[in-house]
Amino acid sequence: YIQDAAGKNITVQDVDGRLYPSFKPEVIRGVSSLKLRDDDVILCSFPKSGTHWSFEICRLLLNGRLDIDIIPKGYLFADAVPESELNEVNSPRIINTHVRFDRLPSDVKTKKPKIVYIRRNPKDVAVSFYHHTRKMEHYHYDGKFKDYLPLFIGGVAYGSWFDYVLEWETIIANNQELSILELTYEDLKEDPIREIRRVSDFLGVQRNEDFFEGIKDFCNFSTMKGRFKDKMEIKDGHNIFYRKGEVGDWKNWFTVAQNEWFDRIYEKTMTDSKLKFKYTL
Numbered sequence: 229y230i231q232d233a234a235g236k237n238i239t240v241q242d243v244d245g246r247l248y249p250s251f252k253p254e255v256i257r258g259v260s261s262l263k264l265r266d267d268d269v270i271l272c273s274f275p276k277s278g279t280h281w282s283f284e285i286c287r288l289l290l291n292g293r294l295d296i297d298i299i300p301k302g303y304l305f306a307d308a309v310p311e312s313e314l315n316e317v318n319s320p321r322i323i324n325t326h327v328r329f330d331r332l333p334s335d336v337k338t339k340k341p342k343i344v345y346i347r348r349n350p351k352d353v354a355v356s357f358y359h360h361t362r363k364m365e366h367y368h369y370d371g372k373f374k375d376y377l378p379l380f381i382g383g384v385a386y387g388s389w390f391d392y393v394l395e396w397e398t399i400i401a402n403n404q405e406l407s408i409l410e411l412t413y414e415d416l417k418e419d420p421i422r423e424i425r426r427v428s429d430f431l432g433v434q435r436n437e438d439f440f441e442g443i444k445d446f447c448n449f450s451t452m453k454g455r456f457k458d459k460m461e462i463k464d465g466h467n468i469f470y471r472k473g474e475v476g477d478w479k480n481w482f483t484v485a486q487n488e489w490f491d492r493i494y495e496k497t498m499t500d501s502k503l504k505f506k507y508t509l
C-alpha cells in the first residue's frame with residue numbers, strides 16, 4: 229500500500245514496476261497479450277475520465293438500438309476480467325482498459341483496431357478519483373481530500389494522470405497509422421450530439437440524428453445512474469461509478485491555495501504539451 233499525506237493507507241500493488249488496484253496481477257499482465265478480433269474497439273482512459281459514459285455511447289452506436297442489455301461481463305474491463313471471459317462476449321466487443329500504451333495488447337500495433345481515447349480535466353479527475361478510492365473497498369481508504377491530492381499528483385493506482393495524458397499526446401502525434409478518436413469529458417457534456425456524431429463517424433456506423441438524440445437521453449447522467457444498479461457498484465446506498473457527473477465540481481473541493489498550487493504544478497509538468505482542458509462550461 230501507499231500512504232497519503234496524513235499517513236492513511238491506500239491498498240495498491242506494484243505489477244512490473246507500475247501501480248495498480250489490487251486486481252489479479254495475471255489479469256493485469258494479460259492485457260498486453262490479449263488476442264484481439266478485427267472489429268474490437270479499444271477504449272482507453274485514465275480512471276474517472278468518463279469511461280462508462282463513452283463505453284455506453286459506443287455500445288449503443290454499434291448496437292443500433294437503445295436496449296438496456298447490460299453486457300454480461302460488466303464493462304469488458306480488461307484489467308480485471310480474464311481473457312477467457314472476454315472471449316465469451318459476442319462481437320463487436322468494446323474492451324476498456326486504463327493501462328498505459330506500452331501495455332496495451334500487442335495486437336494493437338499489428339491489427340490497428342479502432343481506439344477511443346477519452347480524457348478529462350485533472351482537477352475533476354482528482355476529485356472523482358478521491359471519492360472512488362474511498363468507496364471502492366479494495367483500496368481500504370478513508371482519508372481526506374487535502375491529504376489525497378498530493379498523492380494524486382504523484383500517482384496512485386495507474387500512476388500519474390500527467391504521465392498518462394502526456395504519453396497519449398506523444399503517441400497520437402507519432403503514430404498516424406493508428407486509428408484513434410480523442411474525446412473529452414467536457415466536450416461530451418457540452419455538446420453530446422456533436423460528440424456522439426463524431427463517435428458514430430469514427431466507428432463507421434450509419435445512424436440518423438434521431439438515434440443520436442435517443443443516445444443522448446439514454447446516456448444522460450441521471451438516466452444512466454438509475455439504470456446501472458449492479459450490486460458490486462453500490463456502497464452505502466451510493467453508486468460508485470455515478471457520483472455527480474459534472475464539469476467543475478472540483479471547485480467544491482479545492483481551496484484557493486490548493487488550486488494555485490495545482491496550477492503551478494500543471495504549468496511545470498505540462499510545459500511541452502499542447503493539450504487544453506476545460507475546467508468549467
Ligand code: A3P
Pocket residue numbers: 273274275276277278279280281352355356357359447448449450452469470471472473474477
Ligand atoms: P464524478 O465522480 O465527477 O461524478 P469512469 O466511468 O471513467 O469511472 O468515470 C466516472 C465519472 O464519470 C464520475 O464522475 C461519474 O459520475 C461520471 N459519469 C458517469 N456516467 C456519466 C454520464 N452519463 N454523464 C456524465 N458523467 C458521467
